[in-house]
Structure formats: structure tokens, C-alpha cells
Amino acid sequence: MRFPAEPFRIKVVEPLRRVTREEREQRIAEAGLNIFSVPADTIYVDLLTDSGTSAMSDNQWAGLMLGDESYAGSKNFYTFVETVRDIFGYPHVIPTHQGRMAENLLFTTLLKKGDVVPNNIHFDTTRANVEAQQAVALDLVVDEGLDPTADLPFKGNLDPEKLDRALAEHGPERIPVVMLTVTNNSGGGQPVSIANVKAVRKVCDRYGVPLFFDACRFAENSWFVKQREPGYQDREVIDIAREMFSYGDGCTMSAKKDGLVNIGGFLAMKNAEWAERITNLLILVEGFPTYGGLAGRDLEAIARGLREVLNEDYLAFRVGQVAHLGDLLVQAGVPIVKPVGGHAVYIDAKRMLPHIPQSQFPGQSLVVALYREYGIRAVEVGSLMFGHKDPKTGADVFPQLELVRLAIPRRVYTTEHMRYVADSVIQLFNEREKLRGLRLSYEAPVLRHFTARLEEIGRADVARSTPGRVEHSATR
Numbered sequence: 517m518r519f520p521a522e523p524f525r526i527k528v529v530e531p532l533r534r535v536t537r538e539e540r541e542q543r544i545a546e547a548g549l550n551i552f553s554v555p556a557d558t559i560y561v562d563l564l565t566d567s568g569t570s571a572m573s574d575n576q577w578a579g580l581m582l583g584d585e586s587y588a589g590s591k592n593f594y595t596f597v598e599t600v601r602d603i604f605g606y607p608h609v610i611p612t613h614q615g616r617m618a619e620n621l622l623f624t625t626l627l628k629k630g631d632v633v634p635n636n637i638h639f640d641t642t643r644a645n646v647e648a649q650q651a652v653a654l655d656l657v658v659d660e661g662l663d664p665t666a667d668l669p670f671k672g673n674l675d676p677e678k679l680d681r682a683l684a685e686h687g688p689e690r691i692p693v694v695m696l697t698v699t700n701n702s703g704g705g706q707p708v709s710i711a712n713v714k715a716v717r718k719v720c721d722r723y724g725v726p727l728f729f730d731a732c733r734f735a736e737n738s739w740f741v742k743q744r745e746p747g748y749q750d751r752e753v754i755d756i757a758r759e760m761f762s763y764g765d766g767c768t769m770s771a772k773k774d775g776l777v778n779i780g781g782f783l784a785m786k787n788a789e790w791a792e793r794i795t796n797l798l799i800l801v802e803g804f805p806t807y808g809g810l811a812g813r814d815l816e817a818i819a820r821g822l823r824e825v826l827n828e829d830y831l832a833f834r835v836g837q838v839a840h841l842g843d844l845l846v847q848a849g850v851p852i853v854k855p856v857g858g859h860a861v862y863i864d865a866k867r868m869l870p871h872i873p874q875s876q877f878p879g880q881s882l883v884v885a886l887y888r889e890y891g892i893r894a895v896e897v898g899s900l901m902f903g904h905k906d907p908k909t910g911a912d913v914f915p916q917l918e919l920v921r922l923a924i925p926r927r928v929y930t931t932e933h934m935r936y937v938a939d940s941v942i943q944l945f946n947e948r949e950k951l952r953g954l955r956l957s958y959e960a961p962v963l964r965h966f967t968a969r970l971e972e973i974g975r976a977d978v979a980r981s982t983p984g985r986v987e988h989s990a991t992r
């Protein structure tokens with residue numbers, strides 16, 4: 517399937533070091549088969565994340581030179597605020613150094629112990645910031661959002677009936693805010709429809725509860741609306757974004773995604789009293805309100821990035837490039853999560869490697885092979901990331917989905933790079949019986965995937981593996 521070619525040409529290049537298979541074999545062994553511990557300069561195509569890995573444009577780099585680093589009242593702050601107000605429509609704009617600080621400031625201000633925050637699916641940092649207030653993070657995505665084979669247009673939607681039930685059960689006094697993540701990263705980068713935003717708003721209104729967006733990938737979401745939602749085909753993407761945000765009361769934003777920058781974020785909202793309390797907290801933990809943990813030049817780059825990301829040629833290419841990688845894999849029979857989301861392709865490692873039980877980390881086995889054989893870095897989103905021991909029985913509990921995520925940085929890799937990735941995955945798929953299971957030799961008590969060490973299991977061990985229990989959960 518064809519998609520629009522790159523709507524940019526390359527002015528500056530960053531050379532990639534090609535290392536030998538022997539060196540990679542040594543590096544991954546030294547890293548304890550953990551891809552987070554491998555030096556980045558030994559990687560040829562790095563698909564670990566789309567966050568903070570974008571290439572900035574000449575226009576953004578030029579903006580950096582116009583950075584006004586005054587402690588207070590930097591001119592870049594005013595450009596930044598004007599841009600955010602124009603697109604998002606919320607009057608109070610608070611810069612932060614990245615998305616999780618926006619979440620932290622919001623939840624520290626709004627939540628108290630025992631409160632509940634519904635979301636389609638909380639991203640890890642969002643969940644952690646809710647739980648840090650001893651509140652409960654509730655995932656209410658539509659059921660199809662958890663089925664990797666359901667090829668539907670808006671699998672990121674939040675189920676309004678589940679939301680209604682949650683509000684009736686807990687009461688609006690215990691739900692200070694409802695969140696909606698666009699696109700739904702933890703559910704595979706699937707979009708949310710405008711019809712769903714309206715339906716969620718209606719439920720919120722019935723109970724008098726505010727609605728906030730986790731807006732990291734708002735432009736990609738708006739593009740999907742234009743492509744897939746009846747009635748939006750002739751609308752400009754910026755108008756779709758404006759309409760979407762008009763149904764909300766505010767947003768948190770990591771500009772490291774659809775801000776097209778390497779660092780930055782913000783909070784924006786209608787409520788002046790909340791904004792005042794958050795700003796006071798901001799001064800304590802981030803900085804003065806006109807820079808909020810960033811340099812003036814960063815604010816300028818974000819302002820310019822937010823405009824560029826809404827360019828429809830860019831979005832057609834961006835979402836098309838990710839879909840193209842998915843198409844190449846599907847054509848070769850590689851099982852992936854369908855449909856392909858906005859920022860990543862997810863390989864279904866459970867279906868690709870049925871000979872490796874979840875207790876032996878099939879997703880991580882594929883991640884290790886991709887690096888060792890082809891110099892590609894992907895990330896496991898499965899039993900290594902989410903598996904744990906049942907606190908009562910001590911038995912292994914595994915997530916329902918065992919995925920390997922190929923997240924595509926924005927404007928960084930060419931279509932030829934994508935073909936290289938597809939060919940590499942297909943080659944491994946064709947030789948999948950050769951891949952072995954892994955076992956842990958070290959694990960930290962929390963977030964073990966970042967620092968775990970593993971070793972390959974010999975064939976004789978495979979027959980002794982235990983199946984464990986499968987838990988119903990989403991991908992993060």
C-alpha cells in the first residue's frame with residue numbers, strides 16, 4: 517500500500533554507527549538481555565519510544581536562537597500561551613518540564629485519599645501520579661479496546677456506560693476529574709472519536725464533574741477523526757482539535773510527542789482557582805510561571821511544533837508511515853495488533869511465538885533477537901513489564917497481552933528504514949522456532965523491566981516450564 521512520501525527534505529544528518537553482530541551479541545549479553553541497558557550508539561534503528569525523540573524542523577531550530585532567557589516575562593512565553601490558547605482554547609496555561617509534572621501538579625491539587633479518577637486507560641505515569649495521592653486510577657476503555665484482533669476505528673473510546681456506573685457507585689464527590697487520553701497510548705495508540713468525547717461530556721455534565729484530556733497525541737487523534745469519523749472529512753485538523761478540546765475543561769500535555777520537541781509539557785484549563793493553586797505549587801517545584809522548568813527557547817520550539825504538527829501533509833505522512841510498517845508485517849503473516857495506531861506497531865508475541873510460554877518472556881525474546889540480529893531496539897510490553905507474583909498464593913500472574921512495541925519517532929526515520937525493520941521482523945518470523953525462552957536472574961521489587969537481568973533457557977529446560985495464571989489487563 518502506498519502512502520504520501522516524506523513531506524520534508526533532509527538538511528542535517530546524524531550518522532549512524534553500524535556495529536557488527538558480534539559486538540551486539542556481546543553488548544546484549546553484558547546488558548543481561550535487557551534492551552534498556554544497551555548503549556544507544558550501538559543501535560541502528562531505535563524504536564524504543566516516540567517520546568522526546570522527534571526531529572525538530574529548521575523553523576524550530578531557528579526559534580531556539582530567538583530564546584529570551586529572562587527569568588520573568590520572556591517573550592517566548594507569550595507566544596507559547598497564545599499558541600496553546602488558539603489550539604486548545606483554555607485560558608490558563610502553565611508550562612512544565614514534561615507531561616508527568618503536569619499530571620503531578622493537577623492530581624496533587626485536585627485529589628485526596630480514596631478519590632477515583634476514570635480514564636480510557638491511564639498511561640503509567642498518569643496512574644502512578646493518581647496512586648501517589650492514594651487515589652484509585654480506573655480504566656474504562658470500551659471492551660473492544662482490549663481485543664488485539666478487533667479491527668475497529670475508535671478502540672480508544674471510553675465506555676460512557678461504565679463511566680455512568682462508576683459515577684453512580686463512587687459518587688461525584690469522590691471523582692474530582694474524568695480523564696480522556698488521546699490517542700490511547702496504553703491501548704495501542706488507538707483514537708477516540710468526537711462522538712465519544714461528546715458522550716463522555718454528557719455523562720460528566722449529568723454529575724457535574726470536569727473533563728480533562730491527556731493531550732499528548734492530540735494531532736494524531738484529530739487526523740484519525742478526519743479519516744474515520746463521518747462528517748469530519750472536510751474539516752481542517754486544527755478545527756477538529758479545537759472542537760474536541762471545546763468539550764473539556766482542561767488538559768495535561770507532554771510536548772515530547774505532538775509538540776515535536778525533545779523536552780517540555782504544560783497544563784491548560786478553564787478553572788481560574790485551580791490554575792492559581794497549581795501556579796503556586798509550580799513556583800515551589802518547577803520555576804517561575806513564565807518558564808515552568810523550561811528555557812525560553814524551549815517554549816518557542818514548542819509553540820512552533822504545535823503549529824507544525826497540525827500540518828495535514830505531515831500527518832498524512834506520519835500516520836501513513838506507521839500504518840505502512842504494519843501493512844508490510846501483515847502481508848507477511850506477522851501477527852500484530854489491529855488496526856495500527858498512531859505512533860506504533862505492536863507485534864503480538866504470544867501468537868508469533870506460541871512455543872515460548874509466557875513464563876519465559878516471549879516478547880523479550882523477540883526484543884533481544886531484533887537487537888542482536890539486526891540492531892533494532894523495540895520494547896516488550898508483556899510478561900516482563902507487567903508480570904508479577906500473586907501476593908496471596910505466590911503464583912505467577914501474567915498480563916493478557918504479550919506485545920512488542922515498535923514506536924516510530926516523528927520525522928526521524930525514512931521509509932527505507934521502515935522497510936529494513938519490516939524485513940528484519942519478517943526474517944525472524946520465518947525462523948521463529950529458533951527463538952528461545954528466557955528466565956530472570958535479577959529483578960527489582962518495582963518496575964522490574966527497567967533493570968531486570970535475564971538469561972536464555974536451553975532447550976531441555978523448555979519442557980519443565982509452568983503455565984501460570986493469565987490476568988485481564990491492557991497494554992501500557
Ligand SMILES: Cc1ncc(COP(=O)(O)O)c(C=O)c1O
Pocket residue numbers: 567614615616617639641642697701702730732770771772780781
Ligand atoms: C499518554 C501519555 N501520558 C503522559 C505521558 C508522560 O509524559 P512525559 O514522558 O513527558 O512525562 C506519556 C509519555 O509517554 C504518555 O504517552
